[in-house]
Amino acid sequence: MPAPAATPEIHRGLAGVAVDTTAISTVIQETNSLTYRGYPVQDLAARCSFEEVAYLLRYGELPDAAELRSFEARERALRPLDRTTAELLARLPETCHPMDVLRTAVSFFGSEDPTEEDGSTAAHHAKSLALLARLPVVVAADHRRRHGLAPVAPDPSLGYAENFFHMCFGSVPDREVVRCFEVSLILYAEHSFNASTFTARVVTSTLSDLYSAVTAAIGALKGPLHGGANEAVMHMLHEIGDPDRAEEWLEEALAAKRKIMGFGHRVYRHGDSRVPIMQEATDRLVARAGDPDVTRLATLHAALRHAMIGRKGIHPNLDYPAGLAYHLMGFDIAAFTPIFVMSRITGWSAHISEQLEHNALIRPLGVYNGPEQRAVPPPSGG
Numbered sequence: 001m002p003a004p005a006a007t008p009e010i011h012r013g014l015a016g017v018a019v020d021t022t023a024i025s026t027v028i029q030e031t032n033s034l035t036y037r038g039y040p041v042q043d044l045a046a047r048c049s050f051e052e053v054a055y056l057l058r059y060g061e062l063p064d065a066a067e068l069r070s071f072e073a074r075e076r077a078l079r080p081l082d083r084t085t086a087e088l089l090a091r092l093p094e095t096c097h098p099m100d101v102l103r104t105a106v107s108f109f110g111s112e113d114p115t116e117e118d119g120s121t122a123a124h125h126a127k128s129l130a131l132l133a134r135l136p137v138v139v140a141a142d143h144r145r146r147h148g149l150a151p152v153a154p155d156p157s158l159g160y161a162e163n164f165f166h167m168c169f170g171s172v173p174d175r176e177v178v179r180c181f182e183v184s185l186i187l188y189a190e191h192s193f194n195a196s197t198f199t200a201r202v203v204t205s206t207l208s209d210l211y212s213a214v215t216a217a218i219g220a221l222k223g224p225l226h227g228g229a230n231e232a233v234m235h236m237l238h239e240i241g242d243p244d245r246a247e248e249w250l251e252e253a254l255a256a257k258r259k260i261m262g263f264g265h266r267v268y269r270h271g272d273s274r275v276p277i278m279q280e281a282t283d284r285l286v287a288r289a290g291d292p293d294v295t296r297l298a299t300l301h302a303a304l305r306h307a308m309i310g311r312k313g314i315h316p317n318l319d320y321p322a323g324l325a326y327h328l329m330g331f332d333i334a335a336f337t338p339i340f341v342m343s344r345i346t347g348w349s350a351h352i353s354e355q356l357e358h359n360a361l362i363r364p365l366g367v368y369n370g371p372e373q374r375a376v377p378p379p380s381g382g
């Protein structure tokens with residue numbers, strides 16, 4: 001009799017499991033910091049535009065002035081949506097979540113692209129740049145549709161962040177607001193083997209196409225344990241309503257075994273390295289608003305943070321300040337996770353290329369715990 005095979009060790013949720021190498025980004029646990037291609041994200045957020053960071057993630061190096069100009073020109077030229085896409089999106093039910101709109105749009109872009117199956121590096125670069133350029137146009141048109149407004153065409157004279165405001169609201173706010181938004185895009189751009197990026201890598205590992213990988217990644221990001229938490233944060237703050245209720249609400253929520261949205265992280269145990277920069281930028285938005293309702297909301301936000309750290313020792317993740325910041329910028333709650341996609345498309349695209357460079361099919365094991373093998377019963381007759 002052959003010896004029974006040893007039961008493999010189970011790592012639920014793949015916690016603590018390293019599945020591959022990556023040269024794109026890393027969290028340095030000892031210093032609680034995050035680097036993109038070796039550069040600390042704090043420094044990138046302080047000194048770079050989102051387009052420079054997108055270039056860095058794509059090509060591995062920061063662009064020089066000519067490279068940046070050419071990258072920006074190509075992104076701006078690729079923005080306009082064709083009529084068929086615009087019509088398709090306009091036909092989706094108005095109750096459709098914006099993440100579903102975006103997921104449908106990416107899938108449709110794939111169906112229209114004659115190079116969909118071309119997995120060459122050049123084709124990947126072209127497709128990912130086109131997605132970077134077009135996703136904001138879809139998100140903005142859908143944002144306006146929810147308010148019964150016609151889409152505003154992209155403006156090629158505006159940068160990525162400014163153009164998004166222009167397409168959502170028909171105007172660009174002052175520099176401080178745009179910069180806060182741009183900082184959020186830089187911080188959201190990449191985070192190693194998070195669930196949505198891993199999803200994109202799993203799909204890519206079967207040698208499927210980039211659009212399929214991004215469509216699947218959008219589905220993974222939508223969930224409230226991942227990107228969907230930035231929307232859930234705002235719903236939660238509305239539910240609590242009053243800063244004086246934060247502690248009592250938290251006690252009740254914890255007693256009911258609810259997850260407190262925007263807190264906790266699989267990788268960071270002592271706080272998300274991106275939070276201090278995002279919180280600082282959000283605080284600036286609060287200060288410049290000079291509005292008692294905004295101050296009250298910010299006080300509630302801070303009160304819940306203090307209560308959660310004090311009660312559970314669990315710190316906020318990036319979704320906690322980003323959710324509030326997007327609300328203060330005037331975006332609908334339902335647009336928050338799609339905005340995350342507009343940024344994370346850069347990280348996903350880089351990971352899809354990296355996966356293909358040294359591909360191995362991703363196919364883990366499961367330990368079976370169902371019924372013993374048994375005979376199929378004879379037909380019951382009649």
Ligand SMILES: CC(=O)SCCNC(=O)CCNC(=O)[C@H](O)C(C)(C)COP(=O)(O)OP(=O)(O)OC[C@H]1O[C@@H](n2cnc3c(N)ncnc32)[C@H](O)[C@@H]1OP(=O)(O)O
Nearest residue numbers: 224225226227229258259260261262263264265266317319
């Ligand atoms: C950009 C991003 O995607 S960042 C993540 C955004 N997601 C959220 O904010 C959703 C809320 N947070 C969570 O659900 C979790 O912290 C996750 C999913 C992010 C990480 O989860 P995991 O690494 O699997 O940790 P896990 O859920 O096992 O938590 C460990 C313990 O801390 C508790 N915990 C962790 N986060 C939270 C939270 N937000 N609220 C309440 N309790 C929490 C868990 O209940 C668990 O307690 P237990 O050991 O008594 O059961």
Ligand SMILES: O=C([O-])CC(=O)C(=O)O
Nearest residue numbers: 190191193194195266267
């Ligand atoms: O890394 C993670 O698990 C989630 C996260 O913070 C991100 O994707 O930005």
